[in-house]
Amino acid sequence: MLLIKYNKDGLAYSDFNLEADALKIYYKYLSKCGNPYDTDFMSIDVSTSNIITVFRMFVAEGTINHKRLSFEFDGEQFKLNELGNFEENPKSYLKNEIDTLFRILNANKKR
Numbered sequence: 001m002l003l004i005k006y007n008k009d010g011l012a013y014s015d016f017n018l019e020a021d022a023l024k025i026y027y028k029y030l031s032k033c034g035n036p037y038d039t040d041f042m043s044i045d046v047s048t049s050n051i052i053t054v055f056r057m058f059v060a061e062g063t064i065n066h067k068r069l070s071f072e073f074d075g076e077q078f079k080l081n082e083l084g085n086f087e088e089n090p091k092s093y094l095k096n097e098i099d100t101l102f103r104i105l106n107a108n109k110k111r
Contacts, residue, residue, distance in 0.1 A: 002029040003043035004052060005072040006093070010045030022054040026064060043072075049094055060084030 002025070013021055025044060033040040046052065052071065058064040059080050066080040073093045081087055 001041040001070050002026065002068060003041055003070045003072060003077070004055065005043055005045045006047070006049065006052060007045055007073070008047055010047040012048045013046065013051040015050055018050055018054050022051055022058065025051075049097060056080060056084040
């Protein structure tokens with residue numbers, strides 16, 4: 001399993017070549033762990049949510065099996081379903097990003 005840990009000390013990924021970066025991570029996992037269905041796992045630390053979103057997209061498109069990925073935030077692990085949606089979100093996961101989007105929407109409503 002590929003465990004993607006979302007934390008402030010993780011690697012930041014640029015929006016440029018993001019899909020290629022995600023696939024490099026995934027193929028590195030496959031080459032390290034051999035059989036993707038075995039109990040071996042590899043973990044990476046990331047500090048940007050864009051790479052997580054791309055992994056979700058790959059699962060939704062069927063490029064990556066959702067059973068091969070797991071995510072961690074604030075010590076809590078969570079998984080994706082086959083549609084690329086989180087089975088359960090930790091309460092504060094992506095809170096700043098979501099709050100910012102709501103502020104934009106509310107500002108638009110006021111105009």
